[in-house]
Amino acid sequence: MHPNLNNLPVYDTTGVNERIAKFCSRSIKKSSKNEGLKLAISMIDLTTLEGKDTKGKVQQLCYKAIHPHDSLKDIPTVAAICVYPSYVGVAKKALEGSKINVASVATAFPSGQSNLEVKLYDTKFALDQGADEIDMVISRGEFLAGNYNFVFDEIATIKEACGETHLKVILETGELDTLDNVRKASEIAMYAGADFIKTSTGKIQPAATLPVTYVMLDAIKDYYLKTGKMIGMKPAGGISTSKIALQYLVMLNEVLGEKWMNNKYFRFGASSLLNDILMQLVKAETGMYQSPYYFSKD
Amino acid sequence: MQKNENKNMFKASWTYDKAPESTDHVQIKKEYELYINGKFTKPVKGKYFDTINPSTNKKIASVAEATSEDVDIAVKAARKAFKGWSSLSGKERGKYIFRIARLIQERAREFAVIESLDGGKPIKESRDIDIPLAANHFFYYAGWADKLEYAFPNRKPEPLGVVGQIIPWNFPLLMAAWKLAPALATGNTVVLKPAETTPLTALKLAEIIHDSGIPKGVVNIITGAGETGASIVNHPDVDKIAFTGSTGVGKYISNAVAGTNKSVTLELGGKGANIIFEDAAIDQAVEGIVNAIFYNQGHVCCAGSRLFIQESVADVVIQKLKDRMETLIVGDPLDKNTDVGAINSKKQLQIIENYIKIGINEGGDIYQSSCNLPKSGNWCAPTLFLNVSQSHKIVQEEIFGPVLAVQTFRTISEVIEKANNTPYGLSAGVWTNNGAKIFHLTERLEAGVIWANTFNKFDAASPFGGYKESGYGREGGMQGLNPYVKFD
Numbered sequence: 084m085h086p087n088l089n090n091l092p093v094y095d096t097t098g099v100n101e102r103i104a105k106f107c108s109r110s111i112k113k114s115s116k117n118e119g120l121k122l123a124i125s126m127i128d129l130t131t132l133e134g135k136d137t138k139g140k141v142q143q144l145c146y147k148a149i150h151p152h153d154s155l156k157d158i159p160t161v162a163a164i165c166v167y168p169s170y171v172g173v174a175k176k177a178l179e180g181s182k183i184n185v186a187s188v189a190t191a192f193p194s195g196q197s198n199l200e201v202k203l204y205d206t207k208f209a210l211d212q213g214a215d216e217i218d219m220v221i222s223r224g225e226f227l228a229g230n231y232n233f234v235f236d237e238i239a240t241i242k243e244a245c246g247e248t249h250l251k252v253i254l255e256t257g258e259l260d261t262l263d264n265v266r267k268a269s270e271i272a273m274y275a276g277a278d279f280i281k282t283s284t285g286k287i288q289p290a291a292t293l294p295v296t297y298v299m300l301d302a303i304k305d306y307y308l309k310t311g312k313m314i315g316m317k318p319a320g321g322i323s324t325s326k327i328a329l330q331y332l333v334m335l336n337e338v339l340g341e342k343w344m345n346n347k348y349f350r351f352g353a354s355s356l357l358n359d360i361l362m363q364l365v366k367a368e369t370g371m372y373q374s375p376y377y378f379s380k381d
Numbered sequence: 382m383q384k385n386e387n388k389n390m391f392k393a394s395w396t397y398d399k400a401p402e403s404t405d406h407v408q409i410k411k412e413y414e415l416y417i418n419g420k421f422t423k424p425v426k427g428k429y430f431d432t433i434n435p436s437t438n439k440k441i442a443s444v445a446e447a448t449s450e451d452v453d454i455a456v457k458a459a460r461k462a463f464k465g466w467s468s469l470s471g472k473e474r475g476k477y478i479f480r481i482a483r484l485i486q487e488r489a490r491e492f493a494v495i496e497s498l499d500g501g502k503p504i505k506e507s508r509d510i511d512i513p514l515a516a517n518h519f520f521y522y523a524g525w526a527d528k529l530e531y532a533f534p535n536r537k538p539e540p541l542g543v544v545g546q547i548i549p550w551n552f553p554l555l556m557a558a559w560k561l562a563p564a565l566a567t568g569n570t571v572v573l574k575p576a577e578t579t580p581l582t583a584l585k586l587a588e589i590i591h592d593s594g595i596p597k598g599v600v601n602i603i604t605g606a607g608e609t610g611a612s613i614v615n616h617p618d619v620d621k622i623a624f625t626g627s628t629g630v631g632k633y634i635s636n637a638v639a640g641t642n643k644s645v646t647l648e649l650g651g652k653g654a655n656i657i658f659e660d661a662a663i664d665q666a667v668e669g670i671v672n673a674i675f676y677n678q679g680h681v682c683c684a685g686s687r688l689f690i691q692e693s694v695a696d697v698v699i700q701k702l703k704d705r706m707e708t709l710i711v712g713d714p715l716d717k718n719t720d721v722g723a724i725n726s727k728k729q730l731q732i733i734e735n736y737i738k739i740g741i742n743e744g745g746d747i748y749q750s751s752c753n754l755p756k757s758g759n760w761c762a763p764t765l766f767l768n769v770s771q772s773h774k775i776v777q778e779e780i781f782g783p784v785l786a787v788q789t790f791r792t793i794s795e796v797i798e799k800a801n802n803t804p805y806g807l808s809a810g811v812w813t814n815n816g817a818k819i820f821h822l823t824e825r826l827e828a829g830v831i832w833a834n835t836f837n838k839f840d841a842a843s844p845f846g847g848y849k850e851s852g853y854g855r856e857g858g859m860q861g862l863n864p865y866v867k868f869d
Binding site for chain 1: 390391392393394395396397398399400509551659660661663664665668669708713717718790814834835
């Protein structure tokens with residue numbers, strides 16, 4: 084199935100921002116706040132994507148994923164650990180026995196500036212190492228040059244290589260500039276076989292924003308109405324506080340609703356978000372904020 | 382009742398805990414008197430009426446009912462104050478008006494809570510729109526007070542004298558601001574009457590005006606119902622009437638002042654056309670439809686109560702609109718998450734319910750959001766009528782509630798003809814991504830305010846008013862000074 088790119092919905096930035104302001108003005112308190120925060124933890128793809136990553140760093144992060152904060156009861160584990168292909172094996176081993184997935188970026192992440200063979204090899208390497216999920220990047224240069232078929236084919240090829248493995252397609256919305264472009268790229272990714280669409284690599288500013296995510300959720304909604312297939316959403320980068328995470332969840336709740344309110348269909352790509360949420364949950368339980376020193380940083 | 386069911390596939394599952402705005406900082410007296418000649422005074426006849434919280438139908442306070450005797454005292458006080466006030470320099474008048482604006486800002490939270498308690502509107506609207514805009518109006522006209530000669534170059538603007546101002550219940554404080562600010566800036570003195578269902582914020586405003594130290598008698602605020610209003614209109618020593626309210630009362634006022642020297646501005650009802658073209662940003666247009674008709678429970682004279690959707694996108698727009706209506710939170714006006722509050726009064730609820738009955742009897746397809754309405758108080762679920770036409774009564778008459786009449790159209794000339802096919806002419810909305818189309822429509826639509834790709838936006842600097850039976854005269858902007866001045 085191919086997307087019809089000539090007849091896509093358009094977006095009015097002012098109008099989108101007004102709608103976002105409404106989500107952000109929701110007052111989330113007490114048990115609904117706790118419920119939201121725990122849900123948010125379960126949706127985190129705990130991420131480290133640095134040149135300076137090492138085996139030790141990844142192992143420590145995996146331990147944190149399994150034990151977010153042992154003194155708090157009923158805390159879910161995060162959804163996945165997200166790493167470079169070279170650390171998939173390390174993470175896989177460290178997470179053995181847990182239900183946490185290992186997601187690997189691939190396809191010449193973050194720029195995607197390489198040829199398809201290299202990208203395929205990158206993907207296969209991650210899969211061979213045992214990755215449960217692949218986060219690929221689209222070729223933004225080709226997209227902006229109008230070579231939509233190229234972008235489509237590349238995604239479809241990677242999806243073929245992934246087989247049943249979940250494929251998240253990173254649009255790098257910070258480089259696409261307009262909401263209409265975000266919609267177009269979402270459309271291409273979904274029709275080409277993405278299981279998830281994802282905003283950003285985290286390497287480009289702005290990374291995830293509420294307006295961009297809103298447009299992607301709207302695209303997911305329309306795709307579901309047309310095909311009956313549910314696509315997941317992953318905003319990534321820049322979501323570092325509980326407050327922002329709750330704003331995303333309010334938006335998800337009011338746009339896509341119940342069926343998407345779980346980690347099968349929604350993820351946060353984040354690294355420092357987890358501790359901020361834990362701090363809020365401890366505050367809810369004890370009535371006071373604790374020093375950040377009490378929350379382990381891995 | 383035959384209901385048009387919505388198959389909502391995107392039902393929200395996460396319900397938000399109650400988040401009520403605190404009310405402990407609010408001071409409401411048990412009994413309110415008339416603010417005349419710089420003092421709160423008992424009414425001559427000693428009569429009082431109750432003001433009711435529409436979300437519970439419980440009494441909030443007793444409010445004095447001004448009779449013609451009280452009106453006479455108020456007008457005399459205003460007349461006496463006129464000479465001093467009008468001969469003050471614009472700069473001095475401006476100081477008082479600036480002071481009022483700042484005092485409103487300082488007590489914004491208290492005003493917002495009282496507005497929601499007394500009128501039923503969601504706290505987020507009174508907090509984020511009504512109160513800030515009211516302060517904005519005073520700031521704006523305070524700025525004009527010493528610059529009138531620039532607004533009217535080479536002419537010498539003179540104030541009219543004593544102005545009688547009668548305001549409605551849908552935006553109680555904001556309408557008081559719209560009326561008072563330009564009248565004071567131009568040197569007039571005022572007798573203002575708020576609506577009988579929502580007098581409290583105007584009375585709070587009286588306290589602030591008193592605190593501002595403005596000379597006594599310049600502003601008099603008296604409360605009461607239609608009879609009190611009629612006494613103001615018919616008082617021989619009033620120079621001007623400014624009225625916002627229903628077209629019915631507007632016609633009565635026009636008749637009453639005919640043959641007198643009184644000048645009049647009227648801001649009356651409306652049946653605004655909201656037009657969605659196939660090339661619009663559909664999702665934002667749906668949001669605009671919601672803002673146009675469910676904002677303030679549809680108690681908005683410029684509400685977009687007639688929706689016109691281009692036929693090629695009608696199904697998509699209607700489905701998205703129904704889905705969006707399901708996510709509207711209807712309930713306690715003081716809850717910060719409430720999107721749609723209480724209907725302003727029992728009487729207004731009856732009027733709305735009667736129109737809904739008429740709509741059903743006329744064969745319209747009704748759709749209402751499936752929200753749970755509170756048991757006590759006055760409530761109406763957001764409502765659509767599909768498959769109606771210009772011949773339906775609910776399309777022709779102003780309902781003043783959260784009830785939207787939906788029609789489709791095929792061509793641009795058809796929609797212009799239908800949009801103008803009403804005795805009203807207050808507002809219209811146009812949704813299209815095509816700039817040329819916007820100007821094509823704005824030239825041809827008979828409406829005082831036309832919004833493009835947005836709806837129900839207000840600003841002190843922007844004039845507001847109607848065509849045809851929606852009234853005459855403008856409020857807001859430099860144009861808003863005109864109705865309060867005369868020239869030799």
